[in-house]
Amino acid sequence: MKRKPLREPFDDFCLDFLDGIHRDPACNWCKDPGKPIDRSGLCRHCYRISLEVRRARAMMGRLSQFPQKSPQRIPLELEISNRLQMEQLCRNEGESYGDLHTKDLDGLSLEYDLQLLSQWLLGKRLFRGWASILDHAFSLHQRRFLSYTLSKLIREFSRRHRKSIAMGQVMLKEIHGGLPRVD
Ligand SMILES: [Zn+2]
DSSP states (O other), X not given: OOOOOSOOHHHHHHHHHHHHHTSSOOOTTTOOTTSOOOTTSOOHHHHHHHHHHHHHHHHHHHHTTSOTTOTTHHHHHHHHHHHHHHHHXXXXXXXXXXXXXXXXXXXXXXXXXXXXXXXXXXXXXXXXXXXXXXXXXXXXXXXXXHHHHHHHHHHHHHHHTHHHHXXXXXXXXXXXXXXXXXX
């Protein structure tokens, strides 16, 4: 199938819209262009998590009070891992959705976002195999615009559920080979 040309009439709007949104510096972690940042270079959400991570690092010192494999270590290790994972999730969000106005964004990214949203909304992964359709249905500028639109939903949901999403991932790591060493 022939690829769409890089620019179409609606592209100018997408280009101006996304350039305008990305004019100001964004959060160092999540790179959300819609959130104001403070002197730390972080938005309010990431800053709050950075404080929790700082406390988690202080908690690591307490781990040495307990022998390895002691039952008292488990809740502490889980809490520390959870907070570190929350930071990682914020940074991952920045990788995925930061600077969308300059990303070489293909249909696979859009397919992933649509699948993620349908999983969260319906518990079912719709849009499987849509990458090629999305690639050809929209120009690069339109895909960036669409990705930004979807990212608004994904970011908001992720913010609200950051702690539980992080804990789910920590538990998965625990099942598949134990928690990473935090001390
Ligand atoms: Zn942030």
